[in-house]
Amino acid sequence: AQSVTQPDIHITVSEGASLELRCNYSYGATPYLFWYVQSPGQGLQLLLKYFSGDTLVQGIKGFEAEFKRSQSSFNLRKPSVHWSDAAEYFCAVGRSGTYKYIFGTGTRLKVLA
Amino acid sequence: EPEVTQTPSHQVTQMGQEVILRCVPISNHLYFYWYRQILGQKVEFLVSFYNNEISEKSEIFDDQFSVERPDGSNFTLKIRSTKLEDSAMYFCASSQTGVTNEKLFFGSGTQLSVL
Secondary structure (H helix, E strand, O other): OOEEEOOOOEEEEEOOOOEEEOOEEEOOOOOEEEEEEEOOOOOEEEEEEEOOOOOEEEOHHHOEEEEEHHHOEEEEEEOOOOHHHOEEEEEEEEOOOOOOOEEOOOEEEEEEO | OOOOEEEOOEEEEOOOOOEEEEEEOOOOOOEEEEEEEOOOOOEEEEEEEEOOEEEEEOOOOOOOEEEEOOOOOOEEEEEOOOOHHHOEEEEEEEEOOOOOOOOOEEOOOEEEEEO
């Protein structure tokens, strides 16, 4: 069955520290992979996406993610977290021919000053 | 950046009542979507819509749900007879071309509470 797992429900980091949010997927076809962020009162905003090519993708707000096919992972990273990064982060997977993205349950990030 | 607008932000209704959730997609977008998130659960796809037709729907999107583009700017989701389990955050999204790796623009959601 197709699924996306975000193992960490909550993560707390100090401002300036590095961040890695985990995402694992189970998907039969070659996946499209996305990370979305939701700040309080806001919609889901796309941070980055991968569908082919270089497995290290750069996104907005200084985020990057690496697709590792052998590990079925697409982890999100940021070298230095800012207080404004506090939000909920969603990993999602899709494929060619469908709009039915499958989302993870989200990871809520708290940033300590 | 252009925005998808959803109204209302919160809606409370009684079980069995009809509700209509409203969305204004980005003006030059042609593809429209509804997703929902039940509290503590995953964001789930409901339906996609293009050219006044449903192009894809999930098993969640049963006969009590319907979508409509009543004019050139609005996109609505109607739930005919709400159930307690319909309580969720409903997200509208739109995209320009419908290419399935294209960026979806999401609204901020409507929190529906069914009592």
